[in-house]
Amino acid sequence: MILEVLEFLLVVSQVPNHNAVVVSGKVATQDYNEFWNDCFLMWELFYRNGWSNDHVHVIYGDGTGDYESGYWRYQAGQYELDSITDRPSFREELWDLLDDLAVGDPAEGISPMGPQDNFFFWVLAHGRKENAVRVVDASDPSNPVALQPAYFLTSNNAVFCAEVSYPYLFVGAGKEVGPVKESPLVYALTSVVAPNLFIFDISDPFTPLKVGSLNVSHCEDIAVNGNYAYLTLGFSGQGVMKVNISDPSQPQSEGVCYT
Secondary structure, three states, rough: OOOOOOOOOOEOOOOOEEEEEEOOOOOOOOOOOOHHHHHHHHHHHHHOOOOOOOEOOOEEOOOOOOOOOHHHHHHHHHHHHOOOOOOEEHHHHHHHHHHHHHHHHHHHEOOOOOOOOEEEEEEEOOOOOOEEEEEOOOOOOOOEEOOEEOOOOOOOOEEEEEEEEOEEEEEEOOOOOOOEEOEEEEEEOEEEEEEOOOEEEEOOOOEEEEEEEEOOEEEEEEEEEEEEEEEOOOOOOOOOEEEEEEOOOOEEEEEEOOO
C-alpha cells in the first residue's frame, strides 16, 4: 500500500501541456468530499497559472478495496475536464498509472509525459496515524531540507502549541501552528495529535525521538522553565498545569491552578 504520509512532489519545466495528479490516502468519510476538495485545490493551481486542464489524471483511494469506482464526483464531465483516471490506489493500479504516464496508453487516453509537463504526487491521510513532527534544516533559507520525521499517536485533534527547550521539543494538542524555530533548524508541526503533551528528543535532528507523553486536556500553550513545563489548558477547564519534566520520559503533573 502507498505510504500515507502527507507528501507533495511537484516537477515543473518550461510551459506545460500535460498534467497528472495522483491522490491517495485513507478512504474519506463524507462521500469522498475530502479527497475531492484536496484534488480541486491542485487544479486551482493549474487555473491560476493559465495551464491547460487537458489530460489531468487522478487516482484515488487507499488500496483497501473500499474505493467506489465510477463515483459521480470524480468524473471528468462534472468539471469540464478531458480525462480523470478513475482507479483505486492499489499498488498495482498505481504502478500501471505511472507506467502509462511514462510511455502512454491510448486505450486510457493517456499520452506520454514530456519534460515540459507537470507531475503532482499527493499522498494524504486526513488525520490518521501518519501525523508527525517534521524537522527542516533551514541553515540555507534558499534551500530548506526536510529531515527524518517523528511519528506519534493521533486522534481527531490537531497540534495546538509547541516549545523548544534544547535538546527537547514539547508539543501540545489543539489546532495547527506555525514553525517553531531553533536556529539553524525549524521544527515544523504537521497534522493532528491526541490530547496529550508530547516530548521529543531533538539532540539528533536527523532522528527526532518521542521520549515521553502526558495525558492532558486541550493544551493551548506551553512554557518551559528549568525542570518544569507550564501548560495553559482550555475547553474542559481553564487553568494552568505545572508539569515536572526533570525526567522527560515520565513527565508528572504537580497540579492545576484554575482561572
